[in-house]
Amino acid sequence: MRILVTGAAGFIGATFVHRRLAAGDDHIIVVDKLTYAGNPANLTGLADDPATRERYRFIEADIADEPLMKELASECDAIVNFAAESHVDRSILEPTAFLHTGVMGVYSLLEAARSEHEKRGGAFRLLQVSTDEVYGPVSEGLSVESDRIRPTSPYSAAKAAGEHLVAASHETHGLDTIITRGANTYGPNQYPEKLIPLFITNALDDESLPMYGDGMQRRDWLFVADHADGIGVALDRGEAGAAYNIPGDGVERPNRAVTEAILEHLDKPWSLVRIVPDRPGHDRRYALDGSRLRGLGWEPRVTFEDGIALTVDWYAAHREWWEPIKSGDWHDYYQQQYAWRLEQSTDA
Ligand code: NAD
Ligand code: DAU
Numbered sequence: 001m002r003i004l005v006t007g008a009a010g011f012i013g014a015t016f017v018h019r020r021l022a023a024g025d026d027h028i029i030v031v032d033k034l035t036y037a038g039n040p041a042n043l044t045g046l047a048d049d050p051a052t053r054e055r056y057r058f059i060e061a062d063i064a065d066e067p068l069m070k071e072l073a074s075e076c077d078a079i080v081n082f083a084a085e086s087h088v089d090r091s092i093l094e095p096t097a098f099l100h101t102g103v104m105g106v107y108s109l110l111e112a113a114r115s116e117h118e119k120r121g122g123a124f125r126l127l128q129v130s131t132d133e134v135y136g137p138v139s140e141g142l143s144v145e146s147d148r149i150r151p152t153s154p155y156s157a158a159k160a161a162g163e164h165l166v167a168a169s170h171e172t173h174g175l176d177t178i179i180t181r182g183a184n185t186y187g188p189n190q191y192p193e194k195l196i197p198l199f200i201t202n203a204l205d206d207e208s209l210p211m212y213g214d215g216m217q218r219r220d221w222l223f224v225a226d227h228a229d230g231i232g233v234a235l236d237r238g239e240a241g242a243a244y245n246i247p248g249d250g251v252e253r254p255n256r257a258v259t260e261a262i263l264e265h266l267d268k269p270w271s272l273v274r275i276v277p278d279r280p281g282h283d284r285r286y287a288l289d290g291s292r293l294r295g296l297g298w299e300p301r302v303t304f305e306d307g308i309a310l311t312v313d314w315y316a317a318h319r320e321w322w323e324p325i326k327s328g329d330w331h332d333y334y335q336q337q338y339a340w341r342l343e344q345s346t347d348a
Contacts, residue, residue, distance in 0.1 A: 002027045002076040003235075006063045006109065007083030009034055011190040012129070012182075014042035016080070016228040017056075021046065027055045029072055033062045035097070036329060037086065037191045041321060063105040066112065073112035078125040080235060081109055084159065087193050088133075089337055091155035092280060102158030103165070110169045117175050126166070127178040127235050132220075132245065132286045134160045134181060142289035145181070145243040152281050163243075170241045179243040180234050183288055187224030187307065188314040192322050193333070196221075196308070199259055200315045201322050203268045210338050211348055213278035215256040218285040222248035223302035233298040244296075247288035249303050256348075258308070265312045273348035276341035 003020070007013045009032035020026045032038045046056045061068055063083045073079060083105060085091065085098040109126060116124040135143040136150035151160040169175040186196040199209045230246035238244060259273055290300075302310075315322060 001078060002029075004029050004031065004069075004072050004076045004079045006031045006079065006081045007038075008032055009038035009040055009042055010082060010086070011037075011042070011187075012185055012224055012227055013082030014189060015187070015224045016082070016231055017043065017046070019225065019228050020232060021052045021055060025055070029057045029059065029076065031059050031061050031063060031069075031072065032083070034060055035085070039189075039191075039325070042189050064100060064108045066108040069108050069112040070115050073116050073124070074119075077123070078127065078235065079109055079113055080127045080129065080231065081106065082129045084129075084162075085155070087191075088153045088155045089193070089279060090333070091153055091158070093336060095154035095158070098154055098158040099161075102162045106162035106165050110165060110175065113175055113177075114169065114173050117173065122174070122176060125176045125178065125235065125240075126169075127180065127231065127238075128162060128166045129231060130163050130179050130181050130243075131156065131159050132181050132183050132288050133283065134163060135286065137283040137285055138287055139285065142287045143245065144289045145245055145292055152283055167241075176240040178234050178238040178240070180231050180246055181243060181288070182227045182230065182246040183222040183248045183286065184219040185222045185224050185227045187311050188318070189321070190224070192325060195255065196258065196262070196311065197315060197322070199262050200266070200312050201326065203262060203266050203272055204316060204319075206268070206272065208274045208342060208345070209259060209272050210276040210341055210345065211255060211259065211273050212276060212282060215259070215275070215348065216254045217282060218252045218254050218287070219258075220248040220250065220252050220287055221258070221304050221307070222246060222300065223307035226300040226302055230293055230298050230300075233296050234293065237296045242292070244293045245288040245290050246293060246298075247290040247300070249300050251304060252285070252287060253304065261304075261308050262312060265309055266316070270348065274342060274345035275348045276338070276345045
């Protein structure tokens, strides 16, 4: 398949590209705007490796550049859209970029897909990578794909808006679309603003771990390779117009348990953890039913115990990857998000 993969200098997109290029004979064009979260180091090797260099191209661009997206789509059979502003806390501080990419960016890709769909009489697929956060918090049971979506943060509202545009293009223009809704994802190469890489890298430097509220918010953690493979299965075998949940290993864990696992693996003390004022609108729990994607033959392979050990070891061994990120603009963000919280913090 010839695939236009957008947002693939980020965490999950880069993993997807590495795995698709290693596993088969796909040709991939990556488009990424290289925002603060986009990192060319995540794609290292692909442009030089004799096994991949003829099948891989990188273009620095905004997905909202519709003429360019149309031109690139005409060289491909499918678009897989990872591009998004992805951090909930940043969406609370300043949501404009979330709307630009999540609404106008997604619309531009849909227009590119529509133009190919019309030229070819179908035979062009667009997969929108979405999130379990569109369901909003679920107090009990599991979210199924037919549930109503009720986003609660500017981030998840922007993702939900993108989903609505995708679903509308399927209904109105008959576009071949797929939506995936993945659970909280973790693993190597994740930008260190998210819970797991933030707590690992802070703990490695003996800095405080700012735990929001009571730390009893629950998530179903999904290892990044399993998420990338789930997206691949939905792309290859999914039914046009359908959405697919991608859950984690099925064991929900409160943030306290995730933090304990990190500290235990690093042999660092619990006293590093500080209880700080909560994230506004903090979703208490997400939990997904993954039967639909399992029906296509996908299963998560990595347990949380194995995945967290591998992830902690990766950050411990790759300071050269994350230390440059935690400098410059990072300090402004960290000050704005955490300085006042840490001043008001209490023992955990
Ligand atoms: P990330 O923040 O690591 O990467 C996002 C990438 O998108 C970056 O490389 C960035 O430069 C690029 N980008 C942003 N705006 C762009 C634009 N306008 N044009 C082109 N490129 C742009 O994010 P991630 O964690 O890899 O998430 C990827 C996707 O998966 C997102 O759509 C996110 O909503 C979704 N998702 C993430 C998780 C998670 O836990 N990380 C879980 C479920 C779904
Ligand atoms: O569920 C999928 C979503 O998972 C993705 O769509 C998002 O892109 C991704 O960022 C993630 O969202 P969360 O808000 O769940 O992830 P985050 O790592 O920001 O937070 C995980 C939990 O940890 C959440 O309950 C908030 C808490 N937390 C987070 C940070 C950054 C803390 O207690 N302290 C922190 O400093």
